Amino acid sequence: MAKKQYSFYPGCSSQSGASSSNYLTSTQSMVNLLDVALNEIPDWNCCGASIGYAGGGELPRVALSARNLALSEQHNPGQEVVATCAACWLATREAKERLDHSATLLAETNEALKEAGLVFKNEAPPARHMVEVLIEDIGYETLKSGVKKPLEGIKFAGYVGCQTNRPFGIDGESFENPMYLDRMVESMGGEAITNYDQKVTCCGGALAFSEPEKSQKQIHDIIESAYDHGADMIVTPCPLCQANVEIYQGEVNKRYGKKFNIPVTYYSQLITVAYGGSSKDAALDGQIIRATRLEEIANK
Amino acid sequence: MSIEKYTRSFLKEVEERVEEGHWVKMCMQCGVCAGSCPLGAHWEHTPQKIFMMIRAGKREEVLSSDSMWMCTSCYQCIVRCPRKLPITHIMHGLAYLAKREGLVPKNQPTAQFGQLFWDNLVKTGRVNELKLSLGMYFKDGFSQGIKNAMAMQSVGLGMMKAKRLNPMEIMGGHGIKDKSGFHAMLKKARELEDSRRKLA
Numbered sequence: 282m283a284k285k286q287y288s289f290y291p292g293c294s295s296q297s298g299a300s301s302s303n304y305l306t307s308t309q310s311m312v313n314l315l316d317v318a319l320n321e322i323p324d325w326n327c328c329g330a331s332i333g334y335a336g337g338g339e340l341p342r343v344a345l346s347a348r349n350l351a352l353s354e355q356h357n358p359g360q361e362v363v364a365t366c367a368a369c370w371l372a373t374r375e376a377k378e379r380l381d382h383s384a385t386l387l388a389e390t391n392e393a394l395k396e397a398g399l400v401f402k403n404e405a406p407p408a409r410h411m412v413e414v415l416i417e418d419i420g421y422e423t424l425k426s427g428v429k430k431p432l433e434g435i436k437f438a439g440y441v442g443c444q445t446n447r448p449f450g451i452d453g454e455s456f457e458n459p460m461y462l463d464r465m466v467e468s469m470g471g472e473a474i475t476n477y478d479q480k481v482t483c484c485g486g487a488l489a490f491s492e493p494e495k496s497q498k499q500i501h502d503i504i505e506s507a508y509d510h511g512a513d514m515i516v517t518p519c520p521l522c523q524a525n526v527e528i529y530q531g532e533v534n535k536r537y538g539k540k541f542n543i544p545v546t547y548y549s550q551l552i553t554v555a556y557g558g559s560s561k562d563a564a565l566d567g568q569i570i571r572a573t574r575l576e577e578i579a580n581k
Numbered sequence: 582m583s584i585e586k587y588t589r590s591f592l593k594e595v596e597e598r599v600e601e602g603h604w605v606k607m608c609m610q611c612g613v614c615a616g617s618c619p620l621g622a623h624w625e626h627t628p629q630k631i632f633m634m635i636r637a638g639k640r641e642e643v644l645s646s647d648s649m650w651m652c653t654s655c656y657q658c659i660v661r662c663p664r665k666l667p668i669t670h671i672m673h674g675l676a677y678l679a680k681r682e683g684l685v686p687k688n689q690p691t692a693q694f695g696q697l698f699w700d701n702l703v704k705t706g707r708v709n710e711l712k713l714s715l716g717m718y719f720k721d722g723f724s725q726g727i728k729n730a731m732a733m734q735s736v737g738l739g740m741m742k743a744k745r746l747n748p749m750e751i752m753g754g755h756g757i758k759d760k761s762g763f764h765a766m767l768k769k770a771r772e773l774e775d776s777r778r779k780l781a
Contacts, residue, residue, distance in 0.1 A: 293708040296755045298747025300710055300740065324757050327702040331654030334673035335680060335692055336699020339600040340774035341767050348766060389777070393770035397762030447656035448669075456660045483619040483655035490717060491694035495623055496653075524745075528736050569739040 283312075285418060288357035289319035290349055290373065290408070292366035293327050294520045301366070301520035303567025307549040308365050308411065310562035314427070314553065315419060320360065322353045328372035331444075332487040339379075343386060344393045346376030350408075351399040362408040365549075367444035367519035373408040374449055410445055412518050412548070416461055417452070424468045429557035430581060431470025435574045438477040438507035438515045439463045440545075442522035446481055457481065465548050466516060469555040479506040484525040493532070500526055501533050504541045513574055514544040516551060523547060527569055544572035554579045591640040598778045600674035604666045608632040614658035614668050620651040628658060628668050631675070644684040649676035650691040681780050693720055705756030706763050711746060712754075 295305035312319055326349060327333075329342040337345075350373065353362050364370035380387045380403060387403070394401055415424060439462035445451070451461050459481065463473035482503050485496025503526055507515050517523050527545040534541055546568070553563040560579040565572055595602040608629055615627030626634065626648045634643050649672045658668040676692070679685050685692045697716045702708050718733070719726030730737075740746035747754070757763055775781040 293702075293755070294710070296707070298744060298750060299755075300745050302745055303743070324759055326706040326757050326763060327708050329702065330698070330708075331673075332691075332695045332698050333702070334677055335695025336703075338677050338681075338771065338774050338780075339674070341770040344766055344770040348763070385777075389770070389773045392773060393766045396765035396769045397759060399762075399766075443653075443655040443657070448659045448667075450660075483653050483657070485619070486653040486655065487694060487698070488620070488651075488653050488691055490714075491690040492620075492623075492651075495620055495651075499619055528740060531735055531739075567743045567745060569743050569745075 283316050283318035285317045285414070286360055287317070287319055287363040287414065288353040288360040289321045290325055290353075290362055290364045290369055291321060292364060292369040292520075294366060294524075300524045303564035304365060304520050304523070304547050304549060306564035306567065307547055307553050307562070310553045310558045310564075311549045311556070314556040314558060315415075317414065317419075319363065320357050322349055322362070323356050324352060325349050328369045330368040330372065330487070333372075340386065340389055340393070342372070343376045343379055344390055346373045347380065347390045347394055347401045348397060348399060349373065350377065350403075350405065351394055351401040354402055354404055355399070361406060363411055363414055364408055365411045365520075367410070367442065368521065370408055370410045371444045371449065377403070377407055410451070410518070412445060412461065412465075413451060415465065415548075415552075421464055421468045424465070424552070428468070428470055428555045430555055430578050432466070432551060432555055432575070432578060433470055434472070435578075436472045436474055436511055436513045437466045437551075438474050438510060438512035439466060439480055440477075440503060440507070440515045440517045440522060440526065441480050442517060442519045443481070443483050443486070445518045462516065462518065462548065466551065469551050471551065474507075474510045474512055477506060477510050477512070479503045484522050486521060486525075489525045489529065493529075494536070496525070497529060497533050497536055500529055501537050501539070504530065504533065504543060505539070507543060508541070512543065514546055514572055516546050516548055518548055530570065542570055544568055544570045544575075546572050546575065550575065591638045591643070592636050594640070595635050595675070595678075598780065599671065599678050601667045601670040602674055604671060605632050605635050607664045607666055609664055611663060613661050613663065617657040617661045618651070619653055619655055619657070623651050624648045628672065631672075641684070643675065644679040644682055645686060647686050647689060649673070649679065650685070650689050652676070678780075693717075703764070703767060705754070706760060707755045707757060709750050709754045711748065711750035715751075
């Protein structure tokens with residue numbers, strides 16, 4: 282049995298054939314290499330993300346997260362809930378925070394959950410992001426000690442984005458200039474561009490879809506700064522950041538007359554490759570803009 | 582509850598009917614939120630203006646503003662607010678109240694997308710990205726939908742090639758098992774909230 286056991290909330294975009302399925306594949310490879318077990322919450326549902334406010338209101342949104350937490354309490358008792366998606370983590374943590382602070386909301390949530398035959402006891406600690414498992418439960422030094430193929434010579438712009446950073450963020454990190462992603466890159470033997478100045482800029486989130494012209498300005502700035510700082514690729518902990526910054530590069534090029542073509546990867550892909558996993562393990566075949574420098578190391 | 586009862590005290594209405602609305606009176610009008618917003622250049626009214634307008638009783642102008650719909654949920658305003666107002670959440674709450682009161686600006690794209698997203702996730706318990714994309718492209722009719730889909734063709738093909746968009750999702754795709762319990766839960770949650778916030 283793996284050393285560390287967690288109750289895992291993968292989220293909609295991670296499912297097969299969905300926009301961050303490569304994140305899940307590489308996460309699974311990564312945790313196998315790190316001897317961590319992720320026990321999926323049975324029958325988990327969507328967290329409502331951020332944009333869910335428009336149709337859902339507050340209580341139905343809180344109920345979404347409470348259902349997942351109740352299922353986790355029931356099926357994975359005593360295990361901390363871990364999410365890989367920034368929005369899943371944020372919504373789950375935010376719901377619990379509100380339920381902790383309002384007896385009315387908690388009572389109403391349980392009244393709603395009763396309709397699905399569930400009860401939320403509020404026993405578990407707040408949900409955690411996978412990044413917290415890596416840097417707090419495992420630690421940079423231990424992470425570094427398992428590296429088989431250092432990511433030598435690759436320059437990474439660590440794009441942290443919004444929701445793994447605000448409003449909760451990672452303990453001990455600042456909102457304006459979090460360093461954990463850079464430290465993870467360095468632990469894997471890569472070169473972190475520590476003065477990358479767009480690391481916490483918003484990619485537009487859901488508005489990349491509804492307000493493309495406004496959001497693509499954000500995406501443009503995030504990519505241009507990565508180029509200006511000499512990055513070979515961007516790395517991020519957030520599936521929506523990854524998707525927005527990777528898939529709209531063609532659109533941004535058309536709008537701004539640029540020739541951007543920079544790979545956008547996940548930290549889980551970096552760790553998988555550095556730990557000796559194959560391109561397939563790291564789901565590098567899921568890149569729309571191929572991360573050839575990583576593929577070369579994986580294929581060595 | 583009649584709307585007239587509230588017109589002289591829109592602040593009180595916001596405190597009772599908007600999530601985290603009780604924070605509005607704490608705003609000290611410094612404007613850090615406005616300066617921090619990634620879509621700040623596009624707001625009709627900045628957050629601190631919205632908060633002052635609420636205190637001034639400008640109900641119609643606040644709820645029909647497009648400002649709340651510019652929120653990307655980046656949480657920059659929350660972490661920078663010196664008074665610790667949960668501005669992002671208040672904006673979400675105001676947007677939702679505007680929707681329930683029928684005051685959203687016509688064809689507001691984020692309001693439309695937000696509703697499509699919610700309806701999409703409620704249906705099966707999980708988001709179907711293909712149907713969500715198509716729903717957004719075709720929201721203004723079939724011919725505009727074809728144009729939108731064609732314009733985004735290379736993005737879609739790139740996603741399919743990388744196996745991150747599955748055309749078969751049109752057949753139904755992913756979903757949870759206990760859909761009936763899930764739907765009953767959401768129905769109950771909405772009823773309870775509507776009754777507490779007098780939204781029905």
